[in-house]
Amino acid sequence: MAAAWFTRSRNIADHFKRNMGFFFRPSPTSTVSSYSSRSRNSPTRLCSWRFESTKAQTLLDSDSDYDSHLLNDDHQGLDFPGGRVMFTSVMQFIPGYPPQRVPCYHVLNNNGQPNMDSNFEQVSKEIGVKMYREMVTLQIMDTIFYEAQRQGRISFYLTSAGEEAIAIASAAALSPHDIVMPQMGRKFLAFLILRYREPGVLLWRGFTLQEFANQCFGNKADYGKGRQMPIHYGSNKLNYFTVSSPIATQLPQAVGAAYSLKMDNRDACVVVYVGDGATSEGDFHASLNFAAVMEAPVVFLCRNNGWAISTPVSQQFRSDGIVVKGPAYGIQSIRVDGNDALAVYSAVHAARQMAVLEQRPILVEALTYRVGHHSTSDDSTKYRPVDEIKNWEMGQNPVNRFRKWVERIGWWNEEDESQLRNSIRKQLLQAIQVAEKMEKPPLADMFTDVYDVPPSILVEQEQQLRETIKRHPQDYPSDVPL
Numbered sequence: 001m002a003a004a005w006f007t008r009s010r011n012i013a014d015h016f017k018r019n020m021g022f023f024f025r026p027s028p029t030s031t032v033s034s035y036s037s038r039s040r041n042s043p044t045r046l047c048s049w050r051f052e053s054t055k056a057q058t059l060l061d062s063d064s065d066y067d068s069h070l071l072n073d074d075h076q077g078l079d080f081p082g083g084r085v086m087f088t089s090v091m092q093f094i095p096g097y098p099p100q101r102v103p104c105y106h107v108l109n110n111n112g113q114p115n116m117d118s119n120f121e122q123v124s125k126e127i128g129v130k131m132y133r134e135m136v137t138l139q140i141m142d143t144i145f146y147e148a149q150r151q152g153r154i155s156f157y158l159t160s161a162g163e164e165a166i167a168i169a170s171a172a173a174l175s176p177h178d179i180v181m182p183q184m185g186r187k188f189l190a191f192l193i194l195r196y197r198e199p200g201v202l203l204w205r206g207f208t209l210q211e212f213a214n215q216c217f218g219n220k221a222d223y224g225k226g227r228q229m230p231i232h233y234g235s236n237k238l239n240y241f242t243v244s245s246p247i248a249t250q251l252p253q254a255v256g257a258a259y260s261l262k263m264d265n266r267d268a269c270v271v272v273y274v275g276d277g278a279t280s281e282g283d284f285h286a287s288l289n290f291a292a293v294m295e296a297p298v299v300f301l302c303r304n305n306g307w308a309i310s311t312p313v314s315q316q317f318r319s320d321g322i323v324v325k326g327p328a329y330g331i332q333s334i335r336v337d338g339n340d341a342l343a344v345y346s347a348v349h350a351a352r353q354m355a356v357l358e359q360r361p362i363l364v365e366a367l368t369y370r371v372g373h374h375s376t377s378d379d380s381t382k383y384r385p386v387d388e389i390k391n392w393e394m395g396q397n398p399v400n401r402f403r404k405w406v407e408r409i410g411w412w413n414e415e416d417e418s419q420l421r422n423s424i425r426k427q428l429l430q431a432i433q434v435a436e437k438m439e440k441p442p443l444a445d446m447f448t449d450v451y452d453v454p455p456s457i458l459v460e461q462e463q464q465l466r467e468t469i470k471r472h473p474q475d476y477p478s479d480v481p482l
Helices: 002-008 012-019 032-036 045-054 056-061 066-070 125-150 164-172 199-204 209-217 250-263 276-280 282-294 341-358 386-395 398-408 414-437 443-447 456-471
Strands: 077-080 083-086 190-193 269-275 298-304 332-337 362-367
Touching: 125 164, 125 199, 125 209, 125 341, 125 398, 125 414, 164 199, 164 298, 164 341, 164 398, 209 414, 250 269, 250 282, 250 298, 269 276, 269 341, 276 282, 276 298, 282 298, 298 341, 332 341, 341 362, 341 398, 443 456
Parallel strands: 190 269, 269 298, 298 362, 332 362
Antiparallel strands: 077 083
């Protein structure tokens, strides 16, 4: 029945806003029809849209006295910039915490069965099987690279354990032409800006296991030329901006990029990924406000895994998670089960459509759990109970849940599972052997690709480094070409 509905429907996003639980305040520009009826090439389009939302143009253009306009009817309400505010004789403070938490959009139960009343975006067999294969690949890749770090073969690693569905399902809901700008830090359908726990997005786009290994080992085939820590991936070919370490700095960049797309009249949006820890940064709040005021077509996708680096959400904020922060800035928002691949796929698909067609920001909060340590530098058992970790690992595993669904509908079986796992493991071990033996980037690469003409101080630093290596060759790696 749901499949038939989606076949007939020409406005999936509108249906999801009504039935998936998008949490928002209506505005004059909240319908697809109002967007499509405007002239896309009008030089005043951006200005007129903003003023239609805030009614500020009416106030600015008025020749009447400000006070008389402001107090049009003081016993009923106040005509204030942004819209009419009604008066009340009751002194009542807005509660700091709602009586009920915002519900979480959910499709598959833990047995891989869709809920009877679920409305979700249908996926084809090709997409569904690929989603599962990539989730398993990511799982195996994390396990082997983590072991490689423990063996001292790479310096650092960070897994996506417990969060595989968010990266893979969201990537599946977007276009292969979308540009990815990861956090830690032309022809488009959208930009994507991610952080370090979304290698699944890059995997979905075709980044090979050999390319992952080259980056982690920092060899001469690494696109970053060995300058970055492991897991700071990047690919110009796949429109994936290189990960950088600082938290939340990618958010204002995402809004600026989204607004530039709007100025260029592109049917495009930005999708930016962020963790719950980054929502405690000022950049998060500035970016939401920036996006709302400018009506920038950007989707904020927050992975709320409960623990940031080591701080529980109960010590980060007193609000009902992240989803309620959107409406405070005038942004339509939804909370989704991040361990439910079908729910994530459907929510991101709808959010992106709304952002592109309605030219507005959307906030998606995906509830999940970081099963692994924050990184190889962390021991999460020092700050959270082992039983809690095991409960989420076994009871809420997103890979197991999605496997049950693809098996239930006849797209997957035990033989497929065995062949996939054996194949991926062999490919990955081979990739690591090749990457480990490959030559490192030359020393000169440390000083290139920033300035067109290197400044004198940079030239001096390179000379000093080379002289130091000559005096103390035993203290420098022999596999780095000079």
